[in-house]
Amino acid sequence: MTDPIADYLTRIRNAVMARHRVVEVPASNMKKEMTKILFDKGYILNYKFEDDGKQGIIKIALKYHPETKACAIKHLERVSKPGLRRYVNARELPRVLNGLGIAIISTSQGLMTDKEARTKNIGGEVVCYVY
Template identity: 70%
Template sequence: MTDPIADYLTRLRNAIKANHRVVEVPASNLKKELTRILHEKGYILNYKFVEEGPQGTIKIALKYDSVNKVNSIKKMIRVSTPGLRQYVGYKDMPRVLNGLGIAILSTSKGVMTNKEALDLKVGGEVICYIY
């Protein structure tokens, strides 16, 4: 696997399209931080780290609307890839859907959203857009 973050996003995307309640993904520190941010921003219901085997897994409970059965995540776009890294400064911070979505960045101060990075005046690598 050459791009584990794209695999993470694809597993979430496929589980949402199949209307699954829970999805399991192989764990890494970056994926744990992405999952934490998605939970804090209300895109997923809950998550749990399972430490078994050499790598461990992350169990993610997806969030659906109880009336229409619509997921809270509409789209996930991978921006920076292993072949073409995308970096931005804090002055050029991307706005996703005019502020309704989030961009997740890997900065020198850790993984955070575009709004947090703008408050700290720090730039970094744009990992993905979520809305």
Template identity: 55%
Template sequence: LQIYLKYSDEGEKIITHLERISKPGRRRYVRKNEIPRVLNGLGICILSTPKGILAGEEARRMGVGGEILCDVW
């Protein structure tokens, strides 16, 4: 998984926070109805699902849960 930082025309960061949720010693799994909304929808959570790596909203639409990798906002 590669994440590229994005900057505005003024040079300000667009992505201000990236938080790793699952760690090697502590995995966090969620069902499709337990996928968290990050900052009331302003951010996204990234999940590893049986359908591949998906954003939280996409996983909800597809009806799959999985391991939460990180939150981004």
């Protein structure tokens, strides 16, 4: 697999379109941090890290509206790809949907949202957009 982050986003996107409640994803440190960010920002209901003797599994419980059955995640988009990385400095950090969505940025201080990177005045690699 050449792009495990794109696979992570695609598994979540497919589970949302199929209206699944839980999706299982192979674990890595970067995927764990992305899952924590999605949980903190309210895009997923819950998550659990399980050890299976190999690399581990992340179980993600997706969040749906109780009446309209609409998922909290409308769009997941991979920005920086293995063939074309996208780096930005602190002044060029993207705003997703005028601040309604988030951009996950990989910085020298770890993964964080665009808003956190803006307050810390650091740039990095734009991993994905979520709204």
